[in-house]
Amino acid sequence: MEAIIISTIQRTMVAGTPLLLATTGEIICERAGILNLGVEGVMAIGAVTAFIVTMTTGHPWLGVLAAMAAGFAVSLIHAFTSVTLQANQVVSGLALTMLGLGLSGMMGKPYVGRPLAVKMDDVAIPFLSDLPWIGKAFFHQSPFLYLAIVLAIGAWFFLERTRMGIQIRSTGENPKATETQGVNVALIRYACVLVGGVFSALAGAHLSISYSSSWVEGMTAGRGWIAIALTIFALWNPGRAIFASFIFGGIFVLQYLLQPLGISPNFLAMLPYLSTLIILLGISLKDPRRLNAPAWLGAAYKRGER
Amino acid sequence: MIRITTSDRYNITPLMSFMTNVAALGAGILAISLIFLAAGVNPLYAVSQIFIESFGSVYGIKETITKAIPLILIGAGLTLAFRAKFWNIGAEGQLLMGAIFATWTAQHLGNALPSAVIVPLIFTAGFIGGALWGIIPAILKIKYAINEVITTLMLNYICAEFLTMLIVGPWKGKTRFGFPGTDPLPDAAILGVLPGSRIHYATLILAIVCSVGLCVLIYKTRFGYETRVVGENPDAGKYAGIDFLKTNLILMAISGGLAGFAGVGEVAGIHHYLGYPASVSSGYGFTAIIVAWLAKLNPLFAIVSGLFFAGIIVGGDAIQISLGLPAATVEIVNGTLLIFLIMGDYFLYNKVQLCWSRA
Numbered sequence: 304m305e306a307i308i309i310s311t312i313q314r315t316m317v318a319g320t321p322l323l324l325a326t327t328g329e330i331i332c333e334r335a336g337i338l339n340l341g342v343e344g345v346m347a348i349g350a351v352t353a354f355i356v357t358m359t360t361g362h363p364w365l366g367v368l369a370a371m372a373a374g375f376a377v378s379l380i381h382a383f384t385s386v387t388l389q390a391n392q393v394v395s396g397l398a399l400t401m402l403g404l405g406l407s408g409m410m411g412k413p414y415v416g417r418p419l420a421v422k423m424d425d426v427a428i429p430f431l432s433d434l435p436w437i438g439k440a441f442f443h444q445s446p447f448l449y450l451a452i453v454l455a456i457g458a459w460f461f462l463e464r465t466r467m468g469i470q471i472r473s474t475g476e477n478p479k480a481t482e483t484q485g486v487n488v489a490l491i492r493y494a495c496v497l498v499g500g501v502f503s504a505l506a507g508a509h510l511s512i513s514y515s516s517s518w519v520e521g522m523t524a525g526r527g528w529i530a531i532a533l534t535i536f537a538l539w540n541p542g543r544a545i546f547a548s549f550i551f552g553g554i555f556v557l558q559y560l561l562q563p564l565g566i567s568p569n570f571l572a573m574l575p576y577l578s579t580l581i582i583l584l585g586i587s588l589k590d591p592r593r594l595n596a597p598a599w600l601g602a603a604y605k606r607g608e609r
Numbered sequence: 610m611i612r613i614t615t616s617d618r619y620n621i622t623p624l625m626s627f628m629t630n631v632a633a634l635g636a637g638i639l640a641i642s643l644i645f646l647a648a649g650v651n652p653l654y655a656v657s658q659i660f661i662e663s664f665g666s667v668y669g670i671k672e673t674i675t676k677a678i679p680l681i682l683i684g685a686g687l688t689l690a691f692r693a694k695f696w697n698i699g700a701e702g703q704l705l706m707g708a709i710f711a712t713w714t715a716q717h718l719g720n721a722l723p724s725a726v727i728v729p730l731i732f733t734a735g736f737i738g739g740a741l742w743g744i745i746p747a748i749l750k751i752k753y754a755i756n757e758v759i760t761t762l763m764l765n766y767i768c769a770e771f772l773t774m775l776i777v778g779p780w781k782g783k784t785r786f787g788f789p790g791t792d793p794l795p796d797a798a799i800l801g802v803l804p805g806s807r808i809h810y811a812t813l814i815l816a817i818v819c820s821v822g823l824c825v826l827i828y829k830t831r832f833g834y835e836t837r838v839v840g841e842n843p844d845a846g847k848y849a850g851i852d853f854l855k856t857n858l859i860l861m862a863i864s865g866g867l868a869g870f871a872g873v874g875e876v877a878g879i880h881h882y883l884g885y886p887a888s889v890s891s892g893y894g895f896t897a898i899i900v901a902w903l904a905k906l907n908p909l910f911a912i913v914s915g916l917f918f919a920g921i922i923v924g925g926d927a928i929q930i931s932l933g934l935p936a937a938t939v940e941i942v943n944g945t946l947l948i949f950l951i952m953g954d955y956f957l958y959n960k961v962q963l964c965w966s967r968a
Binding site for chain 1 (some may be wrong): 624644696698753754759760764765767770771895898899902934938939942943952954
């Protein structure tokens with residue numbers, strides 16, 4: 304029993320890791336007022352890039368760096384269309400997802416079915432990992448998990464407690480007023496889209512070189528979309544994103560736990576998506592005002608207008 | 610010294626709009642050529658082959674029209690939703706729900722009724738299925754302020770799993786030798802095709818009628834006007850007393866219902882049984898988003914842009930086999946073209962000038 308509980312917690316943490324990375328990235332992006340629906344595509348690009356580079360060089364960390372660079376590069380498209388060209392962010396994000404899923408399929412084709420020789424090893428944190436129960440569950444994990452938590456806490460501190468964080472948040476709430484304070488709105492929005500893209504790519508890298516050690520087309524399996532929903536669930540707060548992501552990690556693990564009970568596997572596969580709807584409905588029923596997004600989310604900002 | 614100045618463009622003619630689309634598609638194809646080049650494929654050959662395979666032969670044209678049927682139906686429906694700024698990304702699920710409803714109707718009534726009764730009946734069932742799946746996100750958006758992009762997408766996944774649950778479980782056919790999928794639909798429920806092709810003409814006619822009908826609805830009726838106000842100036846709409854819930858329910862019932870029609874066509878016109886979600890629809894719900902965008906949200910133009918993207922699917926599938934490209938090729942082409950289309954919009958709505966100045 305003890306072993307089952309520990310392994311369940313462990314798997315929950317692992318399943319929640321990519322969700323947390325991508326959600327934190329999307330929160331930063333949306334707080335600056337840019338909706339990026341390209342998360343799923345950028346995640347796929349990150350996954351395939353990390354896999355290819357890790358396989359060819361044998362160094363997982365080089366794979367991570369390459370994934371970050373790739374995430375940065377493809378997100379530049381969304382930043383350009385939504386900030387510089389003031390295009391429709393919904394359509395631009397969808398286009399980025401299509402392109403990302405397509406490109407990842409093309410890049411990864413020669414690598415399908417080839418397992419990775421060296422994957423990202425789990426790291427045991429000295430002393431803490433020796434603790435009974437929680438040691439194995441929390442402190443003997445993939446470096447991506449530690450990174451995800453550190454980045455989420457860092458993002459919370461940055462957004463809520465620093466001067467630049469205020470500038471980002473006010474860009475999302477009222478870009479006009481922000482600009483009159485001498486802040487470069489376009490620059491902030493560019494930076495936030497790109498940082499968000501790098502986070503999504505990290506989430507993808509986790510999937511291909513740590514969570515599993517192979518590349519399969521479509522392995523992101525809608526996690527990018529769930530991250531966008533988690534952004535709302537977390538009420539645009541990276542601190543809450545930690546809880547939100549691991550709750551969903553738990554739902555992913557629940558599928559495997561319930562399978563032996565004879566419940567239809569297809570019904571279990573529905574759970575993450577069904578829970579998304581139910582949780583959003585729950586928040587709305589409790590207090591619909593909490594679902595209020597940054598005021599300028601999704602709206603282009605044109606200098607000198609009004 | 611070169612300076613770039615931009616200013617708003619106010620008098621936009623249909624010709625300018627058309628030429629922008631052509632230029633954007635041209636630039637997009639250039640970018641796709643670069644991707645092909647990077648993948649080690651002769652881009653000139655690959656791109657020309659896409660269009661030769663889809664529009665260059667009688668067989669190709671027949672296949673293109675076949676694939677255009679769902680794209681026109683869904684694309685036309687999406688123009689209505691997008692005009693109200695209702696971002697329906699869930700046409701894929703609405704199509705599947707239409708297919709499920711149609712299959713149920715055909716399997717239960719198809720043996721007892723003549724074709725002239727059962728065919729209209731399965732189309733009605735499909736429309737209801739798609740419409741029901743479409744109004745859920747409308748209720749969630751208007752009554753509970755939940756973002757429709759998320760809900761429509763989640764409903765896609767839920768519907769796909771639900772369909773799979775049916776075909777591996779209670780609906781699994783006895784004639785399938787253990788493979789997932791229902792038994793074939795009764796003969797009376799199978800749609801007729803034009804000789805020597807897979808064009809199920811009933812659905813094609815329906816698609817064209819719906820496009821024209823939607824065009825009238827959007828530009829000539831009070832409801833169409835209200836839809837546009839909801840999208841372009843919601844505050845004014847509220848003051849004018851437009852019922853947002855009613856408007857959104859109706860437009861999503863139509864948008865979802867048309868996707869449901871597409872699902873009926875795929876099941877009763879092409880496959881003749883209900884199989885895996887990925888075989889019922891090869892991403893038509895997503896491609897139709899680009900169809901609607903290329904049509905500049907005019908349902909009538911969705912006929913043309915639907916044919917264009919059907920050609921890309923047919924040609925893309927063909928070069929994928931002949932040049933050994935991955936299945937994702939069509940997605941790359943679609944994504945790239947969509948990016949260039951929205952970039953083109955900027956140059957349509959803004960006058961961009963290069964100024965030479967001595968500085």
